[in-house]
Amino acid sequence: MKIFLYFIITVISLQAQSFRLNRPVKDNVETNGSYLFGEPRYQDPQNAHRGIDILIRWDTVKSASAGMVHFVGYNPNDTIGGYEPNGAGNYVVIKSQWQSRWIFIYYMHLQKPLVNVNDLVLTGQPIAISGNTGRSTGAHLHFEIRLDYPQSTSRRTKNPELWCAITGMGAIYGRVPNAPNSTRVDIFPDPKPRPPYTTFSYALTYNFNDPYIGSDETYNENYAIGDVKPGTYTIRSLNGAYLRTVSVGAGQVVNADGSVSVPFDLEIPSDFSLEQNYPNPFNSTTVISFKLQEYGYVQLKVYDLLGREVATILDEEKPAGEFHQFFDANDLSSGIYIYQISVTTSSGKNFIQSKKMTLIK
Numbered sequence: 155m156k157i158f159l160y161f162i163i164t165v166i167s168l169q170a171q172s173f174r175l176n177r178p179v180k181d182n183v184e185t186n187g188s189y190l191f192g193e194p195r196y197q198d199p200q201n202a203h204r205g206i207d208i209l210i211r212w213d214t215v216k217s218a219s220a221g222m223v224h225f226v227g228y229n230p231n232d233t234i235g236g237y238e239p240n241g242a243g244n245y246v247v248i249k250s251q252w253q254s255r256w257i258f259i260y261y262m263h264l265q266k267p268l269v270n271v272n273d274l275v276l277t278g279q280p281i282a283i284s285g286n287t288g289r290s291t292g293a294h295l296h297f298e299i300r301l302d303y304p305q306s307t308s309r310r311t312k313n314p315e316l317w318c319a320i321t322g323m324g325a326i327y328g329r330v331p332n333a334p335n336s337t338r339v340d341i342f343p344d345p346k347p348r349p350p351y352t353t354f355s356y357a358l359t360y361n362f363n364d365p366y367i368g369s370d371e372t373y374n375e376n377y378a379i380g381d382v383k384p385g386t387y388t389i390r391s392l393n394g395a396y397l398r399t400v401s402v403g404a405g406q407v408v409n410a411d412g413s414v415s416v417p418f419d420l421e422i423p424s425d426f427s428l429e430q431n432y433p434n435p436f437n438s439t440t441v442i443s444f445k446l447q448e449y450g451y452v453q454l455k456v457y458d459l460l461g462r463e464v465a466t467i468l469d470e471e472k473p474a475g476e477f478h479q480f481f482d483a484n485d486l487s488s489g490i491y492i493y494q495i496s497v498t499t500s501s502g503k504n505f506i507q508s509k510k511m512t513l514i515k
């Protein structure tokens with residue numbers, strides 16, 4: 155049995171969404187408008203900047219949400235490189251919930267964390283002193299949001315400008331149809347509170363060459379402009395082929411594309427299941443499908459008939475849903491094998507199931 159949930163969400167500009175998290179820094183500091191979420195990375199333009207940079211300097215970083223400290227990377231002996239000299243430097247990860255899904259919030263380039271793994275934190279609680287550690291060209295906080303699990307593949311890294319803002323500011327998003335990556339989207343008049351941090355204002359459509367960054371599942375945007383003063387704005391791209399007028403109020407997240415209906419079909423499996431592989435028998439590769447009713451830790455392994463493990467196909471956390479896993483048996487000889495899935499959910503349920511498959515070379 156399957157449970158089908160069917161939603162029609164109607165988003166109109168008068169019924170704007172609100173922000174989901176608190177601002178992680180003191181309230182008068184803007185996001186760096188010259189290095190946006192989704193912009194091609196400085197050192198690696200095929201990939202994108204996966205968070206936003208907030209220009210605080212050795213200042214208090216506050217938790218944007220209530221949650222638990224999931225990870226702390228801190229090297230007090232390397233005051234320049236920190237824990238990850240070629241990346242995040244010293245950093246803290248907070249695990250929180252949003253609409254019954256996990257979110258993992260990354261606070262990077264820190265001088266010093268103020269919390270330990272497994273600490274419970276409250277919204278607004280100081281969790282670190284910001285810094286300039288790791289791959290960082292000036293003191294700032296890199297703030298990043300990953301939905302469902304910390305290994306953020308499958309476009310689960312979302313634009314924080316649509317999750318939090320300076321008090322009294324709003325945000326605008328939209329989708330420029332058929333826009334190449336990094337298409338410029340201008341906004342008039344200048345929407346930013348100033349000075350001193352942002353020298354110009356425009357958005358760029360996201361660089362979707364990067365497989366980690368994605369549109370918000372509710373907003374489906376390909377650009378966003380955060381920290382916008384309340385007012386009415388004109389948004390223009392592709393030499394005026396895309397032209398919108400939009401009003402935004404304090405605390406609102408507004409769709410520049412106006413009244414749109416976003417139907418989507420969300421299928422949540424009613425239980426766990428492991429399907430017969432296909433094709434079967436197979437001569438080198440096959441696909442194993444399974445369903446998860448809940449977010450869980452999944453192991454999918456292959457054994458020979460003597461019970462010896464011959465391959466690990468999966469060993470990671472997965473959200474609820476249906477999955478199709480490719481298995482390459484080129485290293486194995488002909489014979490019958492057993493594949494087994496083992497799931498442990500965050501609510502403590504366990505599920506184990508096995509099936510046979512036949513390899514004929």
Ligand SMILES: [Zn+2]
Nearest residue numbers: 205206207296
């Ligand atoms: Zn950054």
